[in-house]
Amino acid sequence: MTPETSTALRRRLVEQLVDEDRLHDHDVRRAADTVPRETFLGRAIYVPSEPPGVTVWTPTRRDDVPAEEWLRLTYQNTTWVTQIDGVLAEDAAGPVSGGTPTSSSTLPGLILWMIEQAGVVRGKRVLIIGAGTGLSTAYVCEIAGADNVTAIETDPAAAERARKALAEAGYAPTLITADGLRGYAEGAPYDVVLAFCSMRHIPYGLLRQIKDGGTLLVTLGGWGFGHGLALLTADDQGGAAGRFLPGYTSFMMARTHDRPPHGPFELLPGEQRPSKIDPNLLDDWSGRFVAQLAAPSAERLGTGYEQILLDVATGSQARTQVAEDSDGWTVIQRGPLKLWNAVEDAVALWQEHGSPHLSEFGMTIAIDAQRVWLGNPDGPSWTLPI
Numbered sequence: 437m438t439p440e441t442s443t444a445l446r447r448r449l450v451e452q453l454v455d456e457d458r459l460h461d462h463d464v465r466r467a468a469d470t471v472p473r474e475t476f477l478g479r480a481i482y483v484p485s486e487p488p489g490v491t492v493w494t495p496t497r498r499d500d501v502p503a504e505e506w507l508r509l510t511y512q513n514t515t516w517v518t519q520i521d522g523v524l525a526e527d528a529a530g531p532v533s534g535g536t537p538t539s540s541s542t543l544p545g546l547i548l549w550m551i552e553q554a555g556v557v558r559g560k561r562v563l564i565i566g567a568g569t570g571l572s573t574a575y576v577c578e579i580a581g582a583d584n585v586t587a588i589e590t591d592p593a594a595a596e597r598a599r600k601a602l603a604e605a606g607y608a609p610t611l612i613t614a615d616g617l618r619g620y621a622e623g624a625p626y627d628v629v630l631a632f633c634s635m636r637h638i639p640y641g642l643l644r645q646i647k648d649g650g651t652l653l654v655t656l657g658g659w660g661f662g663h664g665l666a667l668l669t670a671d672d673q674g675g676a677a678g679r680f681l682p683g684y685t686s687f688m689m690a691r692t693h694d695r696p697p698h699g700p701f702e703l704l705p706g707e708q709r710p711s712k713i714d715p716n717l718l719d720d721w722s723g724r725f726v727a728q729l730a731a732p733s734a735e736r737l738g739t740g741y742e743q744i745l746l747d748v749a750t751g752s753q754a755r756t757q758v759a760e761d762s763d764g765w766t767v768i769q770r771g772p773l774k775l776w777n778a779v780e781d782a783v784a785l786w787q788e789h790g791s792p793h794l795s796e797f798g799m800t801i802a803i804d805a806q807r808v809w810l811g812n813p814d815g816p817s818w819t820l821p822i
Contacts, residue, residue: 440504442472445511449544452513458545461552467578468548474510476571476601477541480525481509481516482532493520493535495528513545518569524593537688539594541569542632546685548575553667553681554628554653556580563623563645564588565616565654566632566687570598570605576630577607585609586623588616590691617690619645626650633690634663636732637806637820638676646670655687656680656799656808656820659695659748660718660728660736663687664794668801677813679798684721695735696748703744703755706770712780713787715743715756715765722794723783729808729818730782731775741765745775754779785816 450468453459459468482493498506509516518525519539520532551572556562562580567573567589577585587609589595595613602609612620616631617639624645634657646652652668663686668678689695717723719739728736731745738744738755745754752771759766767776786792789810800807809817 440507442474442507442511445507446470446472449511449513453545453548456545458549459552463558463579464548464552464556464575467551467575468544470578471571471574472605473541473544473571474507475605476569476574476598477510477516478518478524478526478569478597478601480528481518481541482520482525482528482537484517490534493517493532493537495525495531497526513543515543515546516541518597519591519594522591522593524597538691539568539591540688541571542687544571547572547632550630550632550653550665550685551575551579554630554651556628556630560584560627561623561625562586562628562630563619563626564630564632565619566590566690567598567611568594568632570601570611572630572632573598573609573611574602574605574607577602577609582607582609586612586620586626588612588614588620590615615690615692617642617692621645629653631655632687634658634687634693635690636693637822638668638801640674640803643670643676643801644674646676648672652676652678655685657686657689657693658728658732660724660731660734660745662721662725662728664725664797666799668799674803675801677798677800680794680796682793682795698746698748701746701751703753704770706753706768708766708768710759710762711756711765711767711776713783715741715767717783718743718779720791722792723786725794726782726786727779729820730778731773732821734773734775745779747771747773747775782818786810789816 480497483496485492517537517540520535564587567587573587619642625647629652631654634655650670657663664680665685668676670676734745734747743756752773754769754775806820807817
């Protein structure tokens with residue numbers, strides 16, 4: 437059997453994405469059919485173990501895998517982690533148990549779909565936040581023209597790796613090693629800002645770098661591990677507005693917005709009462725996001741009926757468990773913030789409106805506040821921490 441070439445595998449992936457209704461625009465399809473992902477995957481990736489238990493990340497090097505097998509792996513519509521806790525896969529000494537991914541090659545189908553949703557076309561000036569391996573930047577260069585593309589990567593090792601891959605593939609955008617949430621004023625104003633990381637809120641300095649009527653596509657995230665992809669249109673007042681998109685999109689948190697580190701903590705006694713909501717609702721995609729809106733400074737640590745919320749600012753705690761004498765659940769709270777009270781109120785409100793997906797939510801950014809609302813801008817809303 438003749439080995440399949442990179443070109444053939446790319447074409448097959450494009451056909452798959454078209455069949456899945458993920459690709460429509462001719463220029464985006466051309467980019468998908470042109471950019472060699474293997475150039476950007478680099479010399480190694482981390483392959484995760486299967487559940488259950490703590491994830492073990494095993495570095496898998498290209499030189500140790502048959503060439504055809506590596507290409508098949510490359511052109512799967514899959515995210516491959518390339519860095520754990522700041523260590524690139526090619527530099528890893530061995531498997532890593534329980535580490536945190538800090539850079540990856542996002543699944544091509546999602547990148548290309550986001551490029552379409554953001555309205556990237558030839559001649560538009562585009563800022564990419566979170567260059568990662570450089571693959572998304574290469575796609576955008578192919579569509580908009582490299583002279584119109586600026587990309588920012590916060591991690592120096594990942595940025596250098598992406599810079600080399602882009603040059604090898606024949607693209608020469610502006611690539612900056614810096615905090616992407618600050619944008620890059622020297623290249624502003626931009627028609628489109630594409631963020632391949634999550635943010636707790638949208639930095640105002642970044643918004644001011646977008647043209648009036650320009651677009652920002654960003655995943656709003658938080659310490660409760662809720663995520664929603666928002667497509668916003670900038671105005672001439674330094675604000676923006678828009679709606680969340682269908683689907684289930686998540687990205688790693690921007691490092692300057694990530695939760696602060698904390699040492700071991702103890703679950704302490706507190707006020708105990710029946711829970712008004714099923715704790716399992718925090719495992720629902722939209723329910724988790726709503727809970728995060730209600731308790732934005734709380735880190736979520738539990739799952740299922742054993743939810744744990746720890747407020748990183750005050751040390752307030754909330755935890756749930758199955759009630760001993762009924763079919764319901766018990767919540768135990770401690771500290772100045774009644775975290776579960778806020779979560780209950782928000783989730784109950786969401787349920788009253790039919791428990792909709794996040795695509796029924798929107799976002800308005802004004803000079804004095806950033807709000808996420810349900811239904812329409814005059815509907816129930818929550819103010820983001822800024």
